[in-house]
Amino acid sequence: MKVRILELPLDFGASRRGSDMGPSAMRLAGLKETLTALGHECGEIFPGIPVPAMEFAEEGDPGAKFLGPIAAACGRLAAETERALEEGCFPLVLGGDHSIAIGSLSGLGAYYKKKGLSWGCLWVDAHGDFNTPDTSPSGNIHGMILAAACGYGHPELTGLHGGFRKLDPANTALIGVRDLDSGERRLMKAAGLTVLTMTDVDRAGIAESVKRIVAFFKGRVDRLHVSVDMDVMDPSIAPGVGIPLNGGFSHREALLLAEELAGSGLLGSAELVEVNPVLDTRNQTARMAVEIAGRLLGARIY
Numbered sequence: 642m643k644v645r646i647l648e649l650p651l652d653f654g655a656s657r658r659g660s661d662m663g664p665s666a667m668r669l670a671g672l673k674e675t676l677t678a679l680g681h682e683c684g685e686i687f688p689g690i691p692v693p694a695m696e697f698a699e700e701g702d703p704g705a706k707f708l709g710p711i712a713a714a715c716g717r718l719a720a721e722t723e724r725a726l727e728e729g730c731f732p733l734v735l736g737g738d739h740s741i742a743i744g745s746l747s748g749l750g751a752y753y754k755k756k757g758l759s760w761g762c763l764w765v766d767a768h769g770d771f772n773t774p775d776t777s778p779s780g781n782i783h784g785m786i787l788a789a790a791c792g793y794g795h796p797e798l799t800g801l802h803g804g805f806r807k808l809d810p811a812n813t814a815l816i817g818v819r820d821l822d823s824g825e826r827r828l829m830k831a832a833g834l835t836v837l838t839m840t841d842v843d844r845a846g847i848a849e850s851v852k853r854i855v856a857f858f859k860g861r862v863d864r865l866h867v868s869v870d871m872d873v874m875d876p877s878i879a880p881g882v883g884i885p886l887n888g889g890f891s892h893r894e895a896l897l898l899a900e901e902l903a904g905s906g907l908l909g910s911a912e913l914v915e916v917n918p919v920l921d922t923r924n925q926t927a928r929m930a931v932e933i934a935g936r937l938l939g940a941r942i943y
């Protein structure tokens with residue numbers, strides 16, 4: 642398969658700096674070598690989207706901090722994601738904080754709309770990322786992105802790369818969730834998302850939970866995008882994230898999820914975000930992310 646690695650080193654969407662170094666950390670952890678060893682063709686790393694230094698950027702509206710520079714960079718990512726799909730590549734998007742996903746999701750939405758294909762999104766995250774400027778306690782855009790893709794929130798985000806809803810909430814599922822804001826929770830329920838919280842995973846077990854997720858998307862959509870926020874992992878495995886939260890996925894649970902998603906035959910794109918080398922120990926979070934990417938793209942033990 643032709644994999645196109647799209648990097649967006651942007652950390653304006655979170656309150657902790659450092660995830661702008663995530664792509665470099667994943668490169669160092671052998672991402673390209675892992676994919677090449679699996680037989681994938683990985684061209685040059687795309688596309689070198691320029692991001693202004695945060696120190697010189699305008700924070701702007703405290704309800705949606707750094708909206709201007711985030712929207713500008715994500716508009717470029719949307720176009721690059723769409724182009725990668727048009728050129729027959731599997732887009733593998735690397736953040737940056739999770740705010741970059743409004744770029745990738747908008748590009749995916751535009752492409753599939755044009756092709757008349759249905760698509761879904763699996764959000765693998767400790768958080769819902771379903772706030773709007775009205776519900777967000779922090780004003781950090783990385784917590785508003787899934788909502789924006791589903792049509793809720795600031796018009797500059799919901800209307801990025803075309804004035805239409807990019808993602809149907811009925812085709813959106815979350816897994817690993819264990820911390821939600823109250824306004825966010827209400828909005829998620831109203832939108833009709835499918836949510837497997839960490840408690841649900843504990844009840845059913847990881848194998849059954851993953852089976853439910855795959856069954857949900859099969860027969861419902863033509864293609865699936867998976868967006869992995871590394872904070873879904875337990876901080877003992879992945880300490881290098883902006884908002885570490887206890888009770889996360891184990892190493893083996895994450896790899897099983899990734900392997901089964903690959904086996905579904907639906908996966909058309911993937912994304913790994915919130916690797917923060919400043920907060921990491923010996924690059925272990927980036928190494929975990931690279932292992933997940935490998936399983937998503939076909940790595941098997943035997």
Ligand SMILES: [Mn+2]
Binds near residue numbers: 739768783
């Ligand atoms: Mn997230």
